[in-house]
Amino acid sequence: MKSSKLFWTITVLSFVLFGVFNLFRQGEAETPRRSFSALVAIDSTKCIAPADSMRANHMQVLYKWRNSSVRTGHRVHVAANGSRFEKSLNTCLGCHDNKLFCFNCHMYANVKPKCWNCHLSPKETP
Amino acid sequence: MMNQQRREFIKKTAFGVLAGLGAASGLVPAFSLEKTVLPVWDENPVAGKIRWGMLIDTRKCKKDCQLCVSACHHEHNVPHFTTRKDEIKWIWKNSYKNVFPTATDQFVTSEVLNRSFLVLCNHCADAPCTRACPTEATFKRWDGIVAMDYHRCIGCRFCMAACPYGSRSFNWQDPRTAIHDPSLAYPTREQGVVEKCNFCSDRLIKGLQPACLEACPEQVLTFGDLNDPQSDIRMLLETNVTMQRKPELGTKPSVFYII
Numbered sequence: 001m002k003s004s005k006l007f008w009t010i011t012v013l014s015f016v017l018f019g020v021f022n023l024f025r026q027g028e029a030e031t032p033r034r035s036f037s038a039l040v041a042i043d044s045t046k047c048i049a050p051a052d053s054m055r056a057n058h059m060q061v062l063y064k065w066r067n068s069s070v071r072t073g074h075r076v077h078v079a080a081n082g083s084r085f086e087k088s089l090n091t092c093l094g095c096h097d098n099k100l101f102c103f104n105c106h107m108y109a110n111v112k113p114k115c116w117n118c119h120l121s122p123k124e125t126p
Numbered sequence: 127m128m129n130q131q132r133r134e135f136i137k138k139t140a141f142g143v144l145a146g147l148g149a150a151s152g153l154v155p156a157f158s159l160e161k162t163v164l165p166v167w168d169e170n171p172v173a174g175k176i177r178w179g180m181l182i183d184t185r186k187c188k189k190d191c192q193l194c195v196s197a198c199h200h201e202h203n204v205p206h207f208t209t210r211k212d213e214i215k216w217i218w219k220n221s222y223k224n225v226f227p228t229a230t231d232q233f234v235t236s237e238v239l240n241r242s243f244l245v246l247c248n249h250c251a252d253a254p255c256t257r258a259c260p261t262e263a264t265f266k267r268w269d270g271i272v273a274m275d276y277h278r279c280i281g282c283r284f285c286m287a288a289c290p291y292g293s294r295s296f297n298w299q300d301p302r303t304a305i306h307d308p309s310l311a312y313p314t315r316e317q318g319v320v321e322k323c324n325f326c327s328d329r330l331i332k333g334l335q336p337a338c339l340e341a342c343p344e345q346v347l348t349f350g351d352l353n354d355p356q357s358d359i360r361m362l363l364e365t366n367v368t369m370q371r372k373p374e375l376g377t378k379p380s381v382f383y384i385i
Binding site: 070 | 265310
C-alpha cells in the first residue's frame, strides 16, 4: 500500500518534470535567438539539384530566390523531383553545415560575394 | 507476496524515472521532426488581396515605456548610434505636436499634449518613397507593406527626402559596430543603405504577430488585414474615431491612431 503510493508520487512527479521541461523548451523556441538548424525546411536532407549544376549555377539560383521571395512573395522552391524547399540561405546552410563550405571555394576562386555583409555568416553562428 | 510487490514497485518506478529523465535530457524528443517554417500564407500571393495595417490606441500607451521599441530594435538588429545624424530608428516615440503637426483641431487637451505617440513607417497605400526610389529598392509589396530590398539600395536617400514622416534612416556608418545584443532572427544592414520598419514581414511568414505588438503589456497595438471587414483592426476602426498622420498629403497611411 505504502509502496504503491510512492510509485504514484514518483510517476506524477516525473510527469510534472516533463511538463515543466517542455514549457521551458517552448519558451526557448520563441526567443529570437534561434539556431540555423531550427529554421531550415524539413526536406533539407537532399540538395535542390545535382552537385555539378549547383556548383556552376548556385549564384543564379540564389539571385532568383532572393528576387522572387523578397519581391513577389514566392517563397517555396519546387525542385525537379518535386520536393519543396523554403527559398532561404538557411535552407542551404542547414544541410551544408560545414562552417567553411562557402569560404573554401570562394577563396580559391577569388570571388567576394557580399552576402555576409548583412546575412549572418556561418562563421559567426554558434 | 511482499517481495513480489516490491519487485513490481521497483520495476515501475524505474520506468517512470527513466521516462522522466529521458524527456528531460531530450532523449525522447517532444517532436521528432523540426517544424517547418514554410510560409504560413499563400505560396503564390495575389497582389492587393491583403493590406496589413496597424492601429495604435494612444490612450493606453504609457509615456515612459520603451518595451516595444527595444523589442523591435533587438529583433531586427537595429544599430544603436547616439548622435542625431547617425541614429537609426524603426519605431520610436514622439510628442503630439511632432506627430500630428498639421492636425486641424485647436486647443488640444494638455493630457493629449503630454502623451507620447508611437511612430513607425506608415506603410502608405500611396507611398511617395516608392516613387522616389530610382532602383525600386523600396516598393509596395503584394500585402500592402512598403518593403526595402536592401540588395538593391544604392544609398541615394531620395526616399528619405520623399517620406513626409521621417520614417527612414540612413546607415552612415557600419551598423554592425553598434549592435550590442545581436539577434539571429534577422540579418543586419550594411553601410550605405537606407532602412526602416518592415511591419515585421519576417515574423509574418512564420505566423507571428509584429514584435512591437507582442512586447506591449498594455495591448496598445492592433495588427491586421485592413481589407478584411471582419478583422480586429477593422472592427476597432468601425467603433472608434481615428486619426492618421498628415492625411492631407494623400499618402493613405496604414497606421491609425485612437487619440
